[in-house]
Amino acid sequence: MSFRSIKPTKTNLMNLQKKLKFAIRGEKFLELKREQLINQIKYHWDEYKKIRDSFYQLYRESLIKLHQAYKEMGKRDLVLISKMSSIQYKPVVNIRQVKKLGMIISEINFNLDMNNKLPAYSFENSSHFLDMLILKGREFFDALIKFAEQEDILISYASNFKRIDRRINGLKNNIIPSFTLDIKIIREMIEEIDRESFVRLKKTKDLIQKKKIKMVGG
Numbered sequence: 001m002s003f004r005s006i007k008p009t010k011t012n013l014m015n016l017q018k019k020l021k022f023a024i025r026g027e028k029f030l031e032l033k034r035e036q037l038i039n040q041i042k043y044h045w046d047e048y049k050k051i052r053d054s055f056y057q058l059y060r061e062s063l064i065k066l067h068q069a070y071k072e073m074g075k076r077d078l079v080l081i082s083k084m085s086s087i088q089y090k091p092v093v094n095i096r097q098v099k100k101l102g103m104i105i106s107e108i109n110f111n112l113d114m115n116n117k118l119p120a121y122s123f124e125n126s127s128h129f130l131d132m133l134i135l136k137g138r139e140f141f142d143a144l145i146k147f148a149e150q151e152d153i154l155i156s157y158a159s160n161f162k163r164i165d166r167r168i169n170g171l172k173n174n175i176i177p178s179f180t181l182d183i184k185i186i187r188e189m190i191e192e193i194d195r196e197s198f199v200r201l202k203k204t205k206d207l208i209q210k211k212k213i214k215m216v217g218g
Contacts (some may be wrong), residue, residue: 006182008189016186020179027171030164037161048150052192055147058140063135072129081130103156108145 006012069078094109 002089006186008186008193010190013183013186016179016183020176020183022169023176023179026169028169028175030171034161034164034168037157037164041154041157041161043152044153048154049151051143051146055140055143058136062133062136062140065129065136068129069133078130099112103160106149106152109148110141110145173203 006016092111094111096107096109097104098107099105
């Protein structure tokens with residue numbers, strides 16, 4: 001806002017002062033929210049690193065078991081068992097959106113019901129590494145989901161932090177200084193108008209007094 005676009009009146013001055021107070025309160029509120037976000041990011045960053053390390057470890061172990069099963073059984077038999085298992089077991093994935101600290105983040109629920117179902121392969125004609133791979137694979141998918149959730153949380157927090165930081169900078173560097181400058185200029189203009197009015201009134205009063213003296217003297 002520019003003082004040139006508004007009249008230098010006391011009403012407009014008061015309105016600008018109210019807007020300035022509101023902008024300052026808004027900046028303090030956003031700074032508090034930014035501080036909360038920083039704490040959340042620090043907390044989730046530590047959790048993220050733990051989950052990431054666990055995920056990579058399980059990923060390496062799963063690849064080793066897969067390679068061992070390939071080596072002992074052959075790729076063709078392993079792929080066939082994989083296709084049969086995909087028909088027999090139907091994984092269910094539910095993604096729920098929840099709100100935390102004013103942000104929408106995803107919670108993933110993965111379920112693979114294997115109860116009362118026989119495996120899609122024979123224990124006699126398969127490698128024992130395959131059993132270990134399946135067990136390790138379930139751990140791997142659980143870790144993958146947790147890793148994805150933590151990454152989504154960090155991305156959401158970082159995006160919200162950037163947005164809030166941009167708003168704070170806008171208030172601090174543009175809006176608040178602009179209001180402050182407009183208030184200063186309008187106040188000075190009002191004071192100048194008041195001084196001019198006072199001088200005119202004083203001169204008018206002096207003229208009236210002179211006329212009265214002349215009338216009395218005449």
